[in-house]
Amino acid sequence: MTGTTPTRYAYLGPEGTFAESALIGAVGPDGGVRQPMPGVPAALAAVRAGDADAALVPLENSVEGSVPATMDGLADGAPLLITREVFLAVSFVLAGRPGTAPDGVRSVASHPHALAQTAGTLARLLPGVVPLPATSTAEAARQVAAGEHDAAVCAPIAAERYGLTVLADDVADHPGAVTRFVLVAPPGPLPAPTGNDKTSLVAVVGDRTGALLDVLTEFAVRGIGLTRIESRPTRERLGVYSFSLDCEGHVADARVGEALSALHRVCDGLRFLGSYPRADGRENKPVTPVSTDAAFGEAAGWLRQVRAGGV
Numbered sequence: 187m188t189g190t191t192p193t194r195y196a197y198l199g200p201e202g203t204f205a206e207s208a209l210i211g212a213v214g215p216d217g218g219v220r221q222p223m224p225g226v227p228a229a230l231a232a233v234r235a236g237d238a239d240a241a242l243v244p245l246e247n248s249v250e251g252s253v254p255a256t257m258d259g260l261a262d263g264a265p266l267l268i269t270r271e272v273f274l275a276v277s278f279v280l281a282g283r284p285g286t287a288p289d290g291v292r293s294v295a296s297h298p299h300a301l302a303q304t305a306g307t308l309a310r311l312l313p314g315v316v317p318l319p320a321t322s323t324a325e326a327a328r329q330v331a332a333g334e335h336d337a338a339v340c341a342p343i344a345a346e347r348y349g350l351t352v353l354a355d356d357v358a359d360h361p362g363a364v365t366r367f368v369l370v371a372p373p374g375p376l377p378a379p380t381g382n383d384k385t386s387l388v389a390v391v392g393d394r395t396g397a398l399l400d401v402l403t404e405f406a407v408r409g410i411g412l413t414r415i416e417s418r419p420t421r422e423r424l425g426v427y428s429f430s431l432d433c434e435g436h437v438a439d440a441r442v443g444e445a446l447s448a449l450h451r452v453c454d455g456l457r458f459l460g461s462y463p464r465a466d467g468r469e470n471k472p473v474t475p476v477s478t479d480a481a482f483g484e485a486a487g488w489l490r491q492v493r494a495g496g497v
């Protein structure tokens with residue numbers, strides 16, 4: 187965007203979601219215009235339609251795993267690029283309208299991911315309570331404030347934002363959970379390599395023996411580590427899967443570029459989802475001497491020479 191036009195960021199709303207906290211953490215409280223959306227598909231659609239410049243969406247959680255709406259939303263439809271990853275520690279409170287007695291809580295609403303991360307604690311604190319899915323933790327808090335449910339599992343900031351009282355703090359079954367969000371934008375210039383980057387892909391493998399091994403081999407032989415791999419149904423028919431994966435390195439790195447072009451040959455489909463700085467506080471594994479850009483460059487020079495009749 188140009189100097190005077192603020193960047194429009196779509197995110198999973200309403201105000202008070204973890205997605206909003208992650209966005210504020212990433213771009214600052216005054217970093218552009220925040221556009222709350224009713225769901226991940228709507229946030230991605232806003233970017234595809236040009237109604238937002240970027241969207242911040244949850245991709246995976248350290249306890250509950252991947253967020254299918256984001257995985258599938260990036261794998262299908264017009265291509266989008268991940269330009270950044272953002273990590274946020276998530277902790278949940280149980281919140282109700284002022285005056286609610288904890289033993290009077292019969293229904294608890296939240297985002298399915300949040301309900302899953304607190305299921306054990308809720309069963310212990312509120313035996314027999316009915317968990318109800320909401321489009322986000324903050325939407326659940328808003329619904330409780332509106333009298334639709336008795337309590338919500340949400341961020342402390344959402345309880346405050348919707349005038350709720352905290353009935354129980356830290357209701358997560360596994361303390362220390364972290365959610366990984368990604369900032370996605372329309373196709374355009376890639377973030378410059380930093381030396382500590384990740385690349386995300388979706389690979390559709392054929393229905394043949396060893397197809398996944400072929401994919402993994404292209405990374406292994408070039409000394410590229412994977413940081414995540416999981417399968418999703420392609421939704422064509424039972425038995426056809428795509429693999430969503432993140433690897434170490436930037437597509438501008440010779441070893442990653444070569445691996446991707448090899449995957450383009452061996453996979454039935456390959457979608458590049460972006461190369462962006464690694465932000466989980468960890469360093470990529472050192473590149474082995476035979477997989478550096480210099481080693482690939484030297485080998486390409488040698489091949490040119492051989493093809494020209496040299497030895």
Ligand SMILES: O=C(O)C(=O)C[C@]1(C(=O)O)C=C[C@@H](O)C=C1
Nearest residue numbers: 203204205244297299322323365
């Ligand atoms: O509902 C929210 O507040 C969100 O930002 C979504 C979301 C998720 O999709 O996992 C993000 C973090 C928590 O793990 C729970 C919910």
